[in-house]
Amino acid sequence: xxxxxxxxxxxxxxxxxxxxxxxxxxxxxxxxxxxxxxxxxxxxxxxxxxxxxxxxxxxxxxxxxxxxxxxxxxxxxxxxxxxxxxxxxxxxxxxxxxxxxxxxxxxxxxxxxxxxxxxxxxxxxxxxxxxxxxxxxxxxxxxxxxxxxxxxxxxxxxxxxxxxxxxxxxxxxxxxxxxxxxxxxxxxxxxxxxxxxxxxxxxxxxxxxxxxxxxxxxxxxxxxxxxxxxxxxxxxxxxxxxxxxxxxxxxxxxxxxxxxxxxxxxxxxxxxxxxxxxxxxxxxxxxxxxxxxxxxxxxxxxxxxxxxxxxxxxxxxxxxxxxxxxxxxxxxxxxxxxxxxxxxxxxxxxxxxxxxxxxxxxxxxxxxxxxxxxxxxxxxxxxxxxxxxxxxxxxxxxxxxxxxxxxxxxxxxxxxxxxx
Amino acid sequence: xxxxxxxxxxxxxxxxxxxxxxxxxxxxxxxxxxxxxxxxxxxxxxxxxxxxxxxxxxxxxxxxxxxxxxxxxxxxxxxxxxxxxxxxxxxxxxxxxxxxxxxxxxxxxxxxxxxxxxxxxxxxxxxxxxxxxxxxxxxxxxxxxxxxxxxxxxxxxxxxxxxxxxxxxxxxxxxxxxxxxxxxxxxxxxxxxxxxxxxxxxxxxxxxxxxxxxxxxxxxxxxxxxxxxxxxxxxxxxxxxxxxxxxxxxxxxxxxxxxxxxxxxxxxxxxxxxxxxxxxxxxxxxxxxxxxxxxxxxxxxxxxxxxxxxxxxxxxxxxxxxxxxxxxxxxxxxxxxxx
Numbered sequence: 181x182x183x184x185x186x187x188x189x190x191x192x193x194x195x196x197x198x199x200x201x202x203x204x205x206x207x208x209x210x211x212x213x214x215x216x217x218x219x220x221x222x223x224x225x226x227x228x229x230x231x232x233x234x235x236x237x238x239x240x241x242x243x244x245x246x247x248x249x250x251x252x253x254x255x256x257x258x259x260x261x262x263x264x265x266x267x268x269x270x271x272x273x274x275x276x277x278x279x280x281x282x283x284x285x286x287x288x289x290x291x292x293x294x295x296x297x298x299x300x301x302x303x304x305x306x307x308x309x310x311x312x313x314x315x316x317x318x319x320x321x322x323x324x325x326x327x328x329x330x331x332x333x334x335x336x337x338x339x340x341x342x343x344x345x346x347x348x349x350x351x352x353x354x355x356x357x358x359x360x361x362x363x364x365x366x367x368x369x370x371x372x373x374x375x376x377x378x379x380x381x382x383x384x385x386x387x388x389x390x391x392x393x394x395x396x397x398x399x400x401x402x403x404x405x406x407x408x409x410x411x412x413x414x415x416x417x418x419x420x421x422x423x424x425x426x427x428x429x430x431x432x433x434x435x436x437x438x439x440x441x442x443x444x445x446x447x448x449x450x451x452x453x454x455x456x457x458x459x460x461x462x463x464x465x466x467x468x469x470x471x472x473x474x475x476x477x478x479x480x481x482x483x484x485x486x487x488x489x490x491x492x493x494x495x496x497x498x499x500x501x502x503x504x505x506x507x508x509x510x511x512x513x514x515x516x517x518x519x520x521x522x523x524x525x526x527x528x529x530x531x532x533x534x535x536x537x538x539x540x541x542x543x544x545x546x547x548x549x550x551x552x553x554x555x556x557x558x559x560x561x562x563x564x565x566x567x568x569x570x571x572x573x574x575x576x577x578x579x580x581x582x583x584x585x586x587x588x589x590x591x592x593x594x595x596x597x598x599x600x
Numbered sequence: 601x602x603x604x605x606x607x608x609x610x611x612x613x614x615x616x617x618x619x620x621x622x623x624x625x626x627x628x629x630x631x632x633x634x635x636x637x638x639x640x641x642x643x644x645x646x647x648x649x650x651x652x653x654x655x656x657x658x659x660x661x662x663x664x665x666x667x668x669x670x671x672x673x674x675x676x677x678x679x680x681x682x683x684x685x686x687x688x689x690x691x692x693x694x695x696x697x698x699x700x701x702x703x704x705x706x707x708x709x710x711x712x713x714x715x716x717x718x719x720x721x722x723x724x725x726x727x728x729x730x731x732x733x734x735x736x737x738x739x740x741x742x743x744x745x746x747x748x749x750x751x752x753x754x755x756x757x758x759x760x761x762x763x764x765x766x767x768x769x770x771x772x773x774x775x776x777x778x779x780x781x782x783x784x785x786x787x788x789x790x791x792x793x794x795x796x797x798x799x800x801x802x803x804x805x806x807x808x809x810x811x812x813x814x815x816x817x818x819x820x821x822x823x824x825x826x827x828x829x830x831x832x833x834x835x836x837x838x839x840x841x842x843x844x845x846x847x848x849x850x851x852x853x854x855x856x857x858x859x860x861x862x863x864x865x866x867x868x869x870x871x872x873x874x875x876x877x878x879x880x881x882x883x884x885x886x887x888x889x890x891x892x893x894x895x896x897x898x899x900x901x902x903x904x905x906x907x908x909x910x911x912x913x914x915x916x917x918x919x920x921x922x923x924x925x926x927x928x929x930x931x932x933x934x935x936x937x938x939x
Contacts (some may be wrong), residue, residue, distance in 0.1 A: 190856070224648035236703065247644035293906070293937050300758075301701050310758055313906040322884045348844040349882075352851070353889065371885035489902045529939055534862045563846060 222251055229261070238269050239304060273303035280312060282574035287522035287546060288538075293317055322353075322369040329364045340370050353407040382477045460486055460493070467499050476503035508537065519543045546576035553582070629781035646690050654687040664691045672745070672763045684915035691814035695761035705935040708902030709752060711768040712929065713873070713914040716731045717777035722919030731919065735926050736789050741765060744930065748792035749823050749871055753894055755911070758905050765932050770794045770829055770896070770914065772873055774801045774809045783817055796896075799860040811864050818865050824891075826861065826872040828853040836876045851886050858890060871895065878913070883909040902931045 191418035194389035201523035216452040242265040249258040280295030292312070299309035325336060333347035333356075341349070351358035354368050480503045490496070524538040554566030566589050572582035614738045647664060657671030660683075665673070675681065677692045680780020716726045727735075739746060745763035747755075753769050754760040769786075771778050774797045786793050797818065803810050809817075818824045828834070832853060854872070861869050870893040874883070875899030886894060887910060894909040901913045915929040 187922075219686055221648050221650055224690060225646060228646075228690055242643050243696070244690075247646040250642070250644040288827055289938070294939075297701065297706070297906070297938055298703075300699075304698050304701070304758075314758070314909075317906075318908045320883050321888060345843070349847055352844075352847055353885065369885070369889075373879035488899045 198392065210497065226252075226257075231263070233261075237266050238272070239302065240549055241265060243268060263556045269303050271308050271311070273385055276302065277306065277309050277572040278570050280309065283525075284316070284572040285571065286518060286575075288524045288525035289292060289317060289522070312490040320372060322371045325368045325370050327362045327364055327366040327368060331362050331364070333358055333362070336370070341373065342496050348371075419564060460490070464499070464572060467496070471503055474506070476507050479503045497528070501527045501534075505531060507536070512537070512541060516543055521545065546572045546579055546582075548581050549575065553585070559587070562589050562596070565589055566593065606727065622743050634734060643693050645696075647691055649689050649691055651683045651685055651687040653690055655683050655685070657683065660689070660691060665693060673761070678765060698761050699755065699758045700761065700764065700933070701905070706906075706938070706939050707755075707762075707764065707766075708756065708769060708904050708931055708934045709747075709766050710754075710902045710930050710932070711761070711770060711896065711912060711914040713896075713898060713916045714769070714771045714782065715773055715916075716775045717781035719781065724918045724920065726777075726919045727917060727921075729785070731906065731921070732782060733785050734923055735917070736785055736791065738923060738927065739791075739930075740789055742927075746789075746791035746793075749794045749825070753871075753909065754796075756894070756903065756905050756909055757905060760801045767930060767932075770796060770873065772796045772932050773798060774814070774827075776807050776809055778786070778814070779809055779813045779817060783820075783822070786822070787820065792823065794823040794825050794871070796825050796871075797857075797861065798827040798829065798831040799857045800830045814866060819869065824865055824867055824869070826854065826857045826869045828854040828872070829860070829874055831875045831877055833876050833878045834883045836875055846912075847882070850883060854886055854890055854892070873914070879911065900929070902934065904934065904937070906937075 200408035214516050225244050225248040229241045232238070232241035232244065242262060243264065244260045245261040248255060249262060252258070269560050275300035280292045280299060283292035283295055289299065296309040296312045296317070299306050300313065303309075319324045323340070327336070327339070327345070333350050334344040337346040337350055338344045340346075348358055350356075350368060350370060356362075398540045426473035429506070443476075446528055463486055467479045467486075470476075470482065480500050481498040483503075486493050486496040504523045504526040508520045508527065511517075511523060512520035521538060524534055524541070527534045529535055547570040553565040553572065556562075556568060566586055569582040569586040572579050575587070576582075618686050623928065649660070649664075651660075652656065658668040660674055661670040662668040673692055673696075674689065678689050680687075681732075683689070704776040714727060714732070717727045717729060717732060722728045722731065723914055739767065742765075744765045744767045746769055747762055747766045751760070751762060755762045755766070766881055769791055771782060771793065771823075772795075774795070778795060782793075795814075797809075797814065800816060803809050814824065830853065832838075832849075834850050834853060837843070838849075841849065858869050868890070868891075872887060872892055877896070877899065879895055883926050891911075894912055896912045896914050896917055899913040900913075900915045903913050907913065917929070
């Protein structure tokens with residue numbers, strides 16, 4: 181067999197050489213092809229796929245079976261495994277994704293992130309999970325707005341920024357003339373005016389350490405709504421005494437080059453100072469005092485400043501956990517469960533009984549979703565009912581009524597679709 | 601193809617003959633015509649092989665992946681450190697663990713941030729030549745891979761897989777010492793390094809880089825990116841500055857620095873290191889408007905793929921940092937978000 185192959189190879193090459201003798205210079209092959217060794221040990225793929233399957237790494241196992249199938253399309257075992265694993269992977273990824281959506285809907289960012297990560301682990305091609313991890317969980321840097329008849333920049337600024345003076349921002353960002361007319365149907369981008377959400381740990385999302393600079397208050401405008409538990413003093417004010425005079429110099433107008441250079445280095449050193457033990461100790465003491473006075477967000481801000489430079493600082497971590505824990509309890513006592521779950525999800529899972537408290541709230545929220553699902557079901561809106569029950573099960577995996585009802589509803593939905 | 605069957609093997613050889621015939625007819629027909637690419641047989645994502653005497657990860661990567669530097673992928677997938685003849689291996693021909701994500705962990709990439717260097721005088725912001733050399737050597741000796749900014753952002757975008765121990769190196773500002781001291785050491789180790797330039801600093805004094813030196817560094821592999829025009833804090837209003845003036849001013853910090861870097865070096869900058877590491881939503885929105893792909897803070901921690909691309913963490917390397925402390929910044933894995 182091998183001999184015949186060589187003869188054919190030689191034949192092809194001789195033929196090619198003959199015709200190339202009158203041809204233009206040979207072209208480079210477009211792609212260098214690599215062909216596996218003859219009698220390549222295909223069984224390695226099978227064994228490795230089985231190994232990965234055993235350790236629960238189904239996606240890699242699936243890819244290995246696919247490679248085996250590519251090399252030997254007749255292999256029935258590979259075909260069967262591909263079908264089985266594809267279904268298993270999608271089911272597992274969707275289960276985590278739905279959990280992620282439920283947590284996301286209830287502001288439980290940390291749990292949502294974990295669920296989306298697991299969805300992506302099971303199925304690295306899950307674009308939905310990736311989108312939440314990379315975009316939606318980070319918060320939007322701008323909002324899209326479609327203009328309507330009669331809209332002006334000032335109207336939109338009043339609506340979105342509660343400040344007609346921000347009309348310049350909208351026109352500037354969208355490269356439009358501030359005094360010009362807005363055509364209906366124009367899509368505008370409205371930049372957000374707060375801090376970008378941070379990522380790991382998720383609790384930084386609640387951090388309030390920097391504020392967007394604001395123009396001097398316009399007496400004609402109402403003050404912006406004050407969020408729950410907003411700090412009364414900004415951390416930058418609290419930390420004034422930690423900063424060198426150079427920071428003030430920076431905020432003055434044009435600075436000569438030498439001063440810029442010195443300033444640059446001094447400012448960088450300010451950040452560096454967080455590392456020094458004395459500064460850390462002072463900050464921690466202040467953070468503790470704020471915690472004792474129940475000024476939890478302020479305490480968190482200071483502790484987070486330490487963690488920015490020393491992520492493993494146990495005292496600062498403890499203060500952050502304790503503060504969010506207390507904020508969760510306070511809001512839970514007020515029966516504001518949505519906010520409570522948000523705060524509890526920012527506490528490290530092993531801290532005190534936070535998991536138990538969080539689970540308790542999730543069970544309550546799950547029941548609300550279950551009842552909402554029943555309402556939809558009675559209104560014959562079966563798809564919405566299923567959606568509510570999916571959230572129910574995501575929040576409370578032991579909710580058997582929701583599971584049963586969902587199963588029935590899915591059967592009904594299937595039958596309805598078949599009839600149609 | 602060869603492993604498929606004898607029949608498919610013959611088909612493959614006949615196909616080669618046909619391709620050569622097509623190439624010939626194209627070559628004889630006067631003006632060069634582009635021959636339509638014949639669909640190439642697709643390689644499997646995983647190729648089984650038996651290691652031959654003398655095989656190394658690099659040699660196998662060169663043979664099967666057309667890039668010897670990808671040997672780490674073969675080692676990583678097979679979870680081995682050495683190859684022995686006769687060993688059964690699998691060659692992954694595409695990333696098999698994008699983002700470094702497993703069931704209980706994910707990869708984190710440390711980004712190191714340097715500013716100024718000196719031969720022997722050190723301070724918080726000035727690293728000595730000997731310390732920098734020792735740090736670069738440590739990265740090599742301990743098997744770290746210094747990766748480029750582009751590759752790093754492909755990792756952040758969940759598009760690719762990078763070596764398990766990957767690190768990014770950046771230098772800020774544009775001090776002359778980046779050329780005199782850091783550049784020769786960087787060249788020696790062959791690391792891809794990014795220099796974030798604040799354009800007003802260049803050519804200002806005898807302690808700063810000139811555009812000629814910046815160009816020389818850029819021509820020799822240093823990636824030049826934006827550190828704004830004047831190094832102002834992008835999150836703060838200046839004294840007597842209105843909010844509208846602030847918007848225009850911070851926009852110009854980005855636009856002008858981008859323009860000057862394009863004019864001087866003919867490059868399109870896509871990444872920014874925020875002065876003092878500080879940013880906000882508006883700055884990010886402006887960066888997105890101008891086509892920027894990412895921005896860097898100075899939060900001391902590693903970066904998982906799901907970090908905000910516009911708030912990437914960096915660890916500043918101080919002049920008084922011992923090697924042991926330096927190494928503490930090189931955490932390459934975490935499981936925190938999966939707990």
